[in-house]
Amino acid sequence: MVRRWLAVAAVGMALAAPAQARTLTARVQRVTTPVATLQDVRVALEWPAQADAGALRLQAARLDAPDLGYRLSALDWRCTLTRVERGWRCEGPVRSRQGQARLMLFFDEARTQATLARGATRIALDRNAAVPDLTRIDLTAVPLTWAQALLAQAWDDGRLGAGAFDARLQVLAPARGPLRVRGPLTLRGSAFDTPDGTVAGQNLVARLDLDLAFDAQDTARVAGTLQGGELLFGNAYLAPQGPVRVEVQAEGRDGTWRVPRFLWRQDGVLAAQGSGAFDATGTLRDLTLEARSGDLAALQAGYLSGWLGIAGLGELRSRGALDLALRLRDGVLESAEARVHAATLDDPKGRFAFDRLDGRIAYSAHAPVDSALRWQGGRLYGLGFGAAELPLRSGDGVLRLREPVRLPMLGGRVGFDSFELRPPQRGQGLDVRFGLSLDGLEVAELSKTLGWPAFGGELSGRIPRAHYANDRLDFDGGLTMAVFDGRVRVTSLAMERPFGTAPTLSADIELDGLDLHALTGVFDFGSITGRLDGRIAGLRLVDWTPVAFDARLATRRVPGVKQRISQRAVQSISSVGDASLVTTLQGQLIQLFDDFGYRRIGLSCRLVDEVCEMDGLGSAGAGFIIVEGAGVPRLTVIGFNRRVDWPTLVERLAAVGQGDVSPVVE
Numbered sequence: 001m002v003r004r005w006l007a008v009a010a011v012g013m014a015l016a017a018p019a020q021a022r023t024l025t026a027r028v029q030r031v032t033t034p035v036a037t038l039q040d041v042r043v044a045l046e047w048p049a050q051a052d053a054g055a056l057r058l059q060a061a062r063l064d065a066p067d068l069g070y071r072l073s074a075l076d077w078r079c080t081l082t083r084v085e086r087g088w089r090c091e092g093p094v095r096s097r098q099g100q101a102r103l104m105l106f107f108d109e110a111r112t113q114a115t116l117a118r119g120a121t122r123i124a125l126d127r128n129a130a131v132p133d134l135t136r137i138d139l140t141a142v143p144l145t146w147a148q149a150l151l152a153q154a155w156d157d158g159r160l161g162a163g164a165f166d167a168r169l170q171v172l173a174p175a176r177g178p179l180r181v182r183g184p185l186t187l188r189g190s191a192f193d194t195p196d197g198t199v200a201g202q203n204l205v206a207r208l209d210l211d212l213a214f215d216a217q218d219t220a221r222v223a224g225t226l227q228g229g230e231l232l233f234g235n236a237y238l239a240p241q242g243p244v245r246v247e248v249q250a251e252g253r254d255g256t257w258r259v260p261r262f263l264w265r266q267d268g269v270l271a272a273q274g275s276g277a278f279d280a281t282g283t284l285r286d287l288t289l290e291a292r293s294g295d296l297a298a299l300q301a302g303y304l305s306g307w308l309g310i311a312g313l314g315e316l317r318s319r320g321a322l323d324l325a326l327r328l329r330d331g332v333l334e335s336a337e338a339r340v341h342a343a344t345l346d347d348p349k350g351r352f353a354f355d356r357l358d359g360r361i362a363y364s365a366h367a368p369v370d371s372a373l374r375w376q377g378g379r380l381y382g383l384g385f386g387a388a389e390l391p392l393r394s395g396d397g398v399l400r401l402r403e404p405v406r407l408p409m410l411g412g413r414v415g416f417d418s419f420e421l422r423p424p425q426r427g428q429g430l431d432v433r434f435g436l437s438l439d440g441l442e443v444a445e446l447s448k449t450l451g452w453p454a455f456g457g458e459l460s461g462r463i464p465r466a467h468y469a470n471d472r473l474d475f476d477g478g479l480t481m482a483v484f485d486g487r488v489r490v491t492s493l494a495m496e497r498p499f500g501t502a503p504t505l506s507a508d509i510e511l512d513g514l515d516l517h518a519l520t521g522v523f524d525f526g527s528i529t530g531r532l533d534g535r536i537a538g539l540r541l542v543d544w545t546p547v548a549f550d551a552r553l554a555t556r557r558v559p560g561v562k563q564r565i566s567q568r569a570v571q572s573i574s575s576v577g578d579a580s581l582v583t584t585l586q587g588q589l590i591q592l593f594d595d596f597g598y599r600r601i602g603l604s605c606r607l608v609d610e611v612c613e614m615d616g617l618g619s620a621g622a623g624f625i626i627v628e629g630a631g632v633p634r635l636t637v638i639g640f641n642r643r644v645d646w647p648t649l650v651e652r653l654a655a656v657g658q659g660d661v662s663p664v665v666e
Helices: 002-014 144-152 296-310 443-450 518-524 567-576 585-590 646-657
Strands: 022-032 036-049 054-066 068-086 086-098 099-107 111-118 121-130 130-143 164-172 177-193 199-214 220-232 235-236 243-251 257-266 270-278 284-293 317-329 332-346 352-364 370-375 377-380 383-385 387-395 396-403 405-409 412-422 431-442 458-469 474-476 477-485 486-496 504-515 532-544 545-556 564-566 579-583 595-608 611-615 623-629 634-640 643-645
Touching: 054 086, 054 177, 068 099, 068 144, 130 144, 144 164, 144 177, 235 296, 235 474, 270 296, 284 296, 296 317, 332 370, 383 405, 383 443, 387 405, 412 458, 443 567, 504 518, 518 532, 564 567, 567 595, 567 623, 567 634, 595 634, 611 646
Parallel strands: 352 387
Antiparallel strands: 022 036, 036 054, 054 068, 068 086, 086 099, 099 111, 111 121, 121 130, 130 164, 164 177, 177 199, 199 220, 220 235, 220 243, 243 257, 257 270, 270 284, 284 317, 317 332, 332 352, 352 370, 352 377, 370 387, 377 383, 387 396, 396 412, 405 412, 412 431, 431 458, 458 474, 458 477, 474 486, 477 486, 486 504, 504 532, 532 545, 545 595, 564 595, 579 634, 595 611, 595 623, 611 643, 623 634
């Protein structure tokens, strides 16, 4: 309509008497086109006498293109109008409150062409009167942010950022029917995100074909190749190395979206396809997915690092192949199946490893289904275990063992008496429960693996129930070690972030009747005979380093068991306890004796904020008694420093192990 009005005005003025200049003005309340509407339009055309061109000025209070999402205000275009063959051409600057550019318009009876340019950015429009509903648009080096208004029509929270794009689009705007946009699109270094940062992309390079329709039900089809970049969807971080074939079909109504089909294929790494649906909040409600990866290492690097990083497994090394299928309905997982082929998992931090994983894990929220997973061997915190198979059954939303499982470990056996796994559902996180039994594990082999002194004995026990939830592992029951002809019992055992960053362990430990002669011999502490009881309450390790405990150790008289302490052991105790010797003989005579009788030995340490609050059997003036002597010579060891720096105490213990101690005699 505007084109025709300008043409009539220009022809009329060009045919007017050449001796006089002509000025034509007009004001139109509303101009409507298939794509946009102009409000309060004013046109002024001046054609000087005997001139070949005129000066045109077109102003509009507002331009609205609701289907495209654009609104411009205070539009002002000034151009030079000239006759070109059978048509007219006008070119000049155009300004609005939203910015400025240079606009060229050409029209004749059959065609309308327009080009908007600013710097390297160019937008060209072409319309043919024979096909009035079709507009062709070519875009070159257009900043991605220029498409923000169009994106907002389909995605309110989407925010476009850096990058540019090229496109050759066809815009179909029939009088009756939806607005439709289709054509090829090329993205270069593009970025987008959402206000909460849960969905984002950057450095995206892609060649895509678009087919978008905007109506009461919006539809979209996007297909092409993603050639580079990074994507974030919640905890899913995708950074594929290499071209990826993508295809998405979507239908939106009232803020909800249904995805009848999606496809993602990166050769040799991941092939996935399926369908899904999102509610008005953007939450995934339904999903059907089938996926396969022939290279777990590449899959982890390109697709799994986000989830693994949250679990503290970002450095995990993996090999093998994986098939996956799952169904999600109304936000609840209905079924899932994973098939593992010759897979190897190895945690560089030494927390776990599995060799030659094979088999199938199947989960069902309804009908029972059986599966099994097996491995050839592995390690848990450096402790090797042998081959085993897990017979599994699932139904009612729980994955469980069909029968108890025993696997060889440290010369004995570790048994899983029960196992139940409930995946995250309806706002509840992962929930795992299991029963564990240990039978005849060799403490000597455990000590060798962990770099401890060469302890002997066996480790046995039963934990009838363990519960993992909210990144915390709690144990009922306890473990018992038969060592040094006595027993060590571990209770109140719990772990936080067992496979995450800075794992934390807490426990209470009881020592009952340990043979001190065997114990001190292992540690090269010097010789002490007798029996030792004790308790380490509130033990807390962070990243396997003690940060808190309340330890109390004391000897217990047992009929028939001698209580003697060697001079070397006295020196070791004195060094560790920051103590001095008190004897009934002159100090220089103590060197004449190899060992001494004692009545009691006791020492305690309460660790708080890297300071050990020391105590012993009782007070002795300003100090505390560590060794209470008996017989002749009668020797007593007294500690005088009740607050000892924990790192210093650890250094002293290390020095004792190396034999670097000397007594202080009073």
